[in-house]
Amino acid sequence: MALVVQKYGGSSLATPELIRKVAERVIRKKEEGHDLVVVVSAMGKTTDDLIRLAEEVAEEPPPREMDMLLSSGEQISMALLAMAIQDMGYPAISLTGPQAGIMTDTSHRKARILEVDTSRVRKELSEGKIVIVAGFQGLSTEGEITTLGRGGSDRTAVALAYALGAEGCEIYTDVEGVFTADPRIVPEAKKIPVISGDEMLELASSGAKVMEARSVEFATKYGVEVHVRSTFSDEPGTVIKREDPAMEKVLVRGIALDTKEAKVTIRRVPDRPGVAAAIFSPLADANINVDMIVQNVSQDGFTDLSFTVSTSDLKTALAICEGTKARVGAEEVTADEDVAKVSVVGVGMRSHAGVAAKMFKALADEGINIEMITTSEIRISCVVRKEQGERAVRALHRAFELDKEPT
Amino acid sequence: MALVVQKYGGSSLATPELIRKVAERVIRKKEEGHDLVVVVSAMGKTTDDLIRLAEEVAEEPPPREMDMLLSSGEQISMALLAMAIQDMGYPAISLTGPQAGIMTDTSHRKARILEVDTSRVRKELSEGKIVIVAGFQGLSTEGEITTLGRGGSDRTAVALAYALGAEGCEIYTDVEGVFTADPRIVPEAKKIPVISGDEMLELASSGAKVMEARSVEFATKYGVEVHVRSTFSDEPGTVIKREDPAMEKVLVRGIALDTKEAKVTIRRVPDRPGVAAAIFSPLADANINVDMIVQNVSQDGFTDLSFTVSTSDLKTALAICEGTKARVGAEEVTADEDVAKVSVVGVGMRSHAGVAAKMFKALADEGINIEMITTSEIRISCVVRKEQGERAVRALHRAFELDKEPT
Numbered sequence: 001m002a003l004v005v006q007k008y009g010g011s012s013l014a015t016p017e018l019i020r021k022v023a024e025r026v027i028r029k030k031e032e033g034h035d036l037v038v039v040v041s042a043m044g045k046t047t048d049d050l051i052r053l054a055e056e057v058a059e060e061p062p063p064r065e066m067d068m069l070l071s072s073g074e075q076i077s078m079a080l081l082a083m084a085i086q087d088m089g090y091p092a093i094s095l096t097g098p099q100a101g102i103m104t105d106t107s108h109r110k111a112r113i114l115e116v117d118t119s120r121v122r123k124e125l126s127e128g129k130i131v132i133v134a135g136f137q138g139l140s141t142e143g144e145i146t147t148l149g150r151g152g153s154d155r156t157a158v159a160l161a162y163a164l165g166a167e168g169c170e171i172y173t174d175v176e177g178v179f180t181a182d183p184r185i186v187p188e189a190k191k192i193p194v195i196s197g198d199e200m201l202e203l204a205s206s207g208a209k210v211m212e213a214r215s216v217e218f219a220t221k222y223g224v225e226v227h228v229r230s231t232f233s234d235e236p237g238t239v240i241k242r243e244d245p246a247m248e249k250v251l252v253r254g255i256a257l258d259t260k261e262a263k264v265t266i267r268r269v270p271d272r273p274g275v276a277a278a279i280f281s282p283l284a285d286a287n288i289n290v291d292m293i294v295q296n297v298s299q300d301g302f303t304d305l306s307f308t309v310s311t312s313d314l315k316t317a318l319a320i321c322e323g324t325k326a327r328v329g330a331e332e333v334t335a336d337e338d339v340a341k342v343s344v345v346g347v348g349m350r351s352h353a354g355v356a357a358k359m360f361k362a363l364a365d366e367g368i369n370i371e372m373i374t375t376s377e378i379r380i381s382c383v384v385r386k387e388q389g390e391r392a393v394r395a396l397h398r399a400f401e402l403d404k405e406p407t
Numbered sequence: 408m409a410l411v412v413q414k415y416g417g418s419s420l421a422t423p424e425l426i427r428k429v430a431e432r433v434i435r436k437k438e439e440g441h442d443l444v445v446v447v448s449a450m451g452k453t454t455d456d457l458i459r460l461a462e463e464v465a466e467e468p469p470p471r472e473m474d475m476l477l478s479s480g481e482q483i484s485m486a487l488l489a490m491a492i493q494d495m496g497y498p499a500i501s502l503t504g505p506q507a508g509i510m511t512d513t514s515h516r517k518a519r520i521l522e523v524d525t526s527r528v529r530k531e532l533s534e535g536k537i538v539i540v541a542g543f544q545g546l547s548t549e550g551e552i553t554t555l556g557r558g559g560s561d562r563t564a565v566a567l568a569y570a571l572g573a574e575g576c577e578i579y580t581d582v583e584g585v586f587t588a589d590p591r592i593v594p595e596a597k598k599i600p601v602i603s604g605d606e607m608l609e610l611a612s613s614g615a616k617v618m619e620a621r622s623v624e625f626a627t628k629y630g631v632e633v634h635v636r637s638t639f640s641d642e643p644g645t646v647i648k649r650e651d652p653a654m655e656k657v658l659v660r661g662i663a664l665d666t667k668e669a670k671v672t673i674r675r676v677p678d679r680p681g682v683a684a685a686i687f688s689p690l691a692d693a694n695i696n697v698d699m700i701v702q703n704v705s706q707d708g709f710t711d712l713s714f715t716v717s718t719s720d721l722k723t724a725l726a727i728c729e730g731t732k733a734r735v736g737a738e739e740v741t742a743d744e745d746v747a748k749v750s751v752v753g754v755g756m757r758s759h760a761g762v763a764a765k766m767f768k769a770l771a772d773e774g775i776n777i778e779m780i781t782t783s784e785i786r787i788s789c790v791v792r793k794e795q796g797e798r799a800v801r802a803l804h805r806a807f808e809l810d811k812e813p814t
Contacts, residue, residue, distance in 0.1 A: 016463035023464075050483065056423035057430075057487045058494035065493070068501050069486035072479035076457070079476035080464045086472070087465035094475050 002167035003125070004029060007039040007135065007157035011174040012231035013077050014044030022172075022231065023084035026130060030090060035125050037164065039135040039157040040081055042073025063108030067137070067147045071097070074134035074153070082132045092130040095120065097137030097145075102156060104138035104146045111138060111146035113155060116163035133160065151212025158215050162222045169219070169226045171211055176230040177237030178203065178210050180402035181255040185390045188403040192253060193236070196220075196243035199253045199345050202379040206256035206343035216240060243347055251355060252346040252400040257393050259340045259386060261291060261308040263372070264317055266324075268331035269305050271298040278328050279305065282320050288313045292341070292374040292383065302331075306372060308383065311337060339371065340389030343381040344396055356380050362399035368392050409574035410532070411436060414446040414542065414564035418581040419638035420484050421451030429579075429638065430491035433537060437497060442532050444571065446542040446564040447488055449480025470515030474544075474554045478504070481541035481560070489539045499537040502527065504544030504552075509563060511545035511553045518545060518553035520562060523570035540567065558619025565622050569629045576626070576633045578618055583637040584644030585610065585617050587809035588662040592797045595810040599660060600643070603627075603650035606660045606752050609786040613663035613750035623647060650754055658762060659753040659807040664800050666747045666793060668698060668715040670779070671724055673731075675738035676712050678705040685735050686712065689727045695720045699748070699781045699790065709738075713779060715790065718744060746778065747796030750788040751803055763787050769806035775799050 006029070008022050030036050041047075050069050054061040061069075078094035085092035101117030124131045135153025140146045148155055154171060161169035178200065181189040195203075197220025204213045210228055219226045220242060229237025269275055276295075283290055293307040309317045314335060321333045349355045359380055363370060368391065372383035384392050397403060413436070415429050437443050448454075457476050461468040468476075485501035492499035508524030531538045542560025547553045555562055561578060568576035585607065588596040602610075604627025611620045617635055626633045627649060636644025676682055683702075690697055700714040716724045721742060728740045756762045766787055770777060775798065779790035791799050804810060 016460060019464050053423060053483075053487060054490055057426050058490040060494070061490045062493050065486045065489045065501055068489075068503075069483060072482040072486075075479040075482070076460075076476060079472045079479075080460060082472045082475070083461055083465040083468045086469050087467070094472055096475075 003035040003037065003164055004168050004170065005037045005039065005157050005161040005164065005166045006170045006172060007153055008041065008172045008231060009153070009174065010041040010044050010046070012172050013040060013081070016080070019043075019077070019080050020084050023081060023088055025172075025231070026081075026085060027088055027090055030130060036130045037121060037125070037160055037166070038081065038130065038132050039153055039160065040074060040077045040132060041135050041153040043077045043080075046073040046076065064144060067108045067145050070147050071134070071137040071145050074136055078132045078134045085130055085132075090130060091128055092132060093124050094132040094134070095124070096134050097156065098139035100131075100133040100160070102138035102159065104140050104148070106140040106142050106144070106146070108144075108146055110149040111140065113138060113148065113159045114141070116159050118160075118163050121160070121164065151215060154212045154215035155218060158219045158222075158224050158226065161224045166224075169224050171226055171228045172231040173210065173228065174231065175210060176233060176235060177228055178254065180253070181393050181397050182257065185257065185393050186255075186397045186403075189397065190402065192238050194239045194241065194247070195253055196247050196347050197240055198243060198378055199347055200240050202343070202345040202376065203254055203256050206258055206341065206345065206379065206381060210238075211240070248348050248351050250346060251348040251352050252344045252402065253348075254345055255393050255396045255400075255402065256343045256345065257340060257389050258343070259389055260311050261339065261341055261383075262311045262314045263306055263308050263336040263339045263383065264314070264321060265304060265306040265334045265336070266321060266330050266332070267304050267334070268302040270329050271301050271303045275328055276305075279321070279324050282324060283309075283317060286316055286320060288317050288320075292372050292381065294372045308339070308341065308372070338386040339383050340386045340392070341381050341383050342389060342392045342396065343379055344400065345379045347378050349378050349380075358399060359396060362395045363392055366391060366395045368395070410442040410444065410571055411575050411577065412444045412446065412564050412568040412571065412573045413577045413579060414560055415448065415579045415638060416560070416581065417448040417451050417453065419579055420447060420488070423487070426450075426484070426487050427491050430488060430495055432579075432638070433488075433492060434495055434497055437537055443537045444528060444532070444567055444573070445488065445537065445539045446560055446567065447481060447484045447539060448542050448560040450484045450487075453480040453483070471551060474515045474552050477554050478541070478544040478552050481543055485539045485541045492537055492539075497537060498535055499539060500531050501539040501541070502531070503541050504563065505546035507538075507540040507567070509545035509566065511547050511555070513547040513549050513551070513553070515551075515553055517556040518547065520545060520555065520566045521548070523566050525567075525570050528567070528571065558622060561619045561622035562625060565626045565629075565631050565633065568631045573631075576631050578633055578635045579638040580617065580635060581638065582617060583640060583642060584635055585661065587660070588800050588804050589664065592664065592800050593662075593804045593810075596804065597809060599645050601646045601648065601654070602660055603654050603754050604647055605650060605785055606754055607647050609750070609752040609783065610661055610663050613665055613748065613752065613786065613788060617645075618647070655755045655758050657753060658755040658759050659751045659809065660755075661752055662800050662803045662807075662809065663750045663752065664747060664796050665750070666796060667718050668746065668748055668790075669718045669721045670713055670715050670743040670746045670790065671721070671728060672711060672713040672741045672743070673728060673737050673739070674711050674741070675709040677736050678708050678710045682735055683712075686728070686731050689731060690716075690724060693723055693727060695724050695727075699779050699788065701779045715746070715748065715779070745793040746790050747793045747799070748788050748790050749796060749799040749803065750786055751807065752786045754785050756785050756787075765806060766803060769802045770799055773798060773802045775802070
């Protein structure tokens with residue numbers, strides 16, 4: 001019998017009724033003849049509620065105690081799911097992250113999984129039980145309860161699938177898979193049946209949130225095939241797997257839109273060696289991720305420098321840049337939140353020329369001005385006016401014929 | 408520095424504001440120069456909410472999974488209290504029952520504490536930390552999480568106080584201590600400063616719920632002095648300790664009223680050997696606690712037999728008795744829920760005659776009829792009409808002069 005690891009997110013487990021629906025789904029898989037390990041997140045908004053409680057009792061809740069607090073969320077959902085499955089007549093047992101052998105480093109609230117001791121899980125499986133594991137949590141090398149950070153349950157599932165040599169890893173969520181574009185923007189967007197890990201990562205970092213990035217990385221690295229699909233439907237979702245030659249036949253896999261970035265411009269920066277470092281080092285020290293960077297050609301020994309940051313970091317970034325401005329002798333720092341980043345992603349770009357030209361032309365034909373451009377090997381991103389973002393996505397979706405059935 | 412164990416109940420920790428108030432209280436004790444171990448229950452009605460969730464996903468939630476579920480409640484409150492204390496500038500650490508070394512047997516949902524491995528708690532104390540321990544939970548000899556049943560947090564506190572050789576064990580609750588009678592019935596009731604464990608047990612089993620009975624038993628047996636007091640006041644509460652000769656000077660310590668019992672009567676039972684066993688064995692088999700039993704003198708080879716059970720057990724008890732009636736050839740089974748049990752309790756009864764006579768006279772002077780009587784060495788209980796119960800308590804409180812200051 002092949003082993004399958006399933007993971008259900010918080011929205012799939014938000015109420016007792018949904019938990020019973022998940023139990024039925026798990027049992028159906030079991031009846032197909034599979035061994036099953038099921039990783040669960042906390043119910044609905046439990047984690048947010050617990051964080052709010054913590055913030056009400058302490059200004060800066062210590063990470064070790066936060067982990068004690070937050071790990072209770074998955075403990076609740078795992079026990080309830082095990083009960084529901086047993087109530088339907090199938091043997092099941094719930095295990096906390098530590099009981100399931102998820103060993104991590106000692107970084108509370110953002111621990112990394114170091115190894116998985118599968119002995120307890122294997123023992124329970126060998127007794128015919130469906131094993132329910134609390135996602136998002138583990139036991140540190142110092143014997144303390146840790147949590148893996150946002151999206152950590154995905155990582156628990158991938159790590160267990162790898163350590164147990166599972167045949168598959170199914171991530172159940174409230175969307176039906178990864179689409180060629182956000183269906184709310186492009187109604188004719190198509191579900192992508194198969195995508196490479198790299199494409200998935202580029203789409204995720206460009207605004208399409210389906211699965212946590214570190215989990216995708218981990219799965220790709222260790223060759224765990226992940227199937228992202230909907231808890232509320234029986235349709236197949238999107239399979240994320242290692243790149244194979246067939247994937248390059250498709251020029252562009254999908255289009256992403258990110259409206260959560262802001263553009264910062266520093267005007268009339270003296271154009272001399274070391275200035276870029278002077279600007280970006282303090283931002284890095286403050287843990288601010290800078291995404292796109294564009295530097296204009298120099299005039300009279302001065303240049304303009306623009307970059308984008310997450311809107312949540314904008315205030316801090318501006319404060320830092322004001323300080324830098326004075327030090328390097330620049331003229332002005334301005335912010336622009338009315339921007340959107342539109343990206344086309346596909347491993348096919350590696351072997352096909354002309355994707356960028358086609359993208360720029362499609363935007364030009366729509367009268368959309370491009371303010372910044374960056375590229376990776378398999379992605380091209382353009383910053384445009386925010387109000388033109390959705391129109392840009394639709395234009396690109398048409399231009400690359402993503403509404404057509406793949407051949 | 409002397410070690411003190413404190414325990415705070417759910418109502419004392421029901422909101423973030425209350426948790427901060429408890430933190431202040433804990434810190435005040437620390438500042439007096441004490442080492443502190445603080446046992447916590449789940450916040451407010453958390454445990455009830457979790458039980459309701461379980462009942463919504465499964466008809467009969469398996470006990471092992473219930474313990475997984477319920478133990479999350481104390482995990483939340485312990486982490487929040489540790490955060491609040493640290494936020495106020497004092498070192499603190501929270502420990503689950505298993506981490507605190509509470510070792511139990513394998514009876515899920517009603518586990519018994521077998522021993523306490525104090526090494527982790529002692530280590531944290533030696534580093535100057537205030538140690539917060541999740542009450543109500545432990546680790547079984549098979550390595551599973553267990554819970555101790557209702558009131559189990561009291562037992563955690565008493566067991567830790569004993570194992571650590573603590574100077575004192577303070578049980579903080581939402582009442583100010585044990586009173587000579589329920590102050591809602593007898594406004595002039597007085598707080599009892601010192602009470603023996605036996606008296607406390609008799610009062611508890613007679614309707615005065617302040618502390619869980621098994622915890623009182625355990626404390627008395629192992630010589631742990633318990634101070635029951637209010638979270639919301641600085642007044643001393645009631646100290647429960649081993650009986651000493653001075654205690655016998657007081658004739659009656661307190662009056663209790665229990666309105667949660669019902670009387671069952673089986674009429675015209677053939678009066679022959681083995682009949683009582685035939686009646687009470689099936690009730691015992693169904694785990695129904697029978698409290699008072701009265702058998703009338705026999706007439707014509709038949710007798711009437713009455714006993715009381717908890718009203719929550721009444722339905723089951725009647726069904727069982729109907730079966731027994733047919734088997735033993737009795738005439739009729741009747742139930743009476745309109746009864747109340749009023750009890751006077753005091754170790755002084757052992758050395759003073761006339762308490763019963765005084766009690767019966769006081770009730771007679773009020774025109775209150777006594778329907779059943781039982782006694783223990785330090786308690787006399789009478790069943791009366793339910794609507795006369797409170798008047799009976801007031802009459803007895805006056806008769807034994809419990810409103811006067813103790814000499």
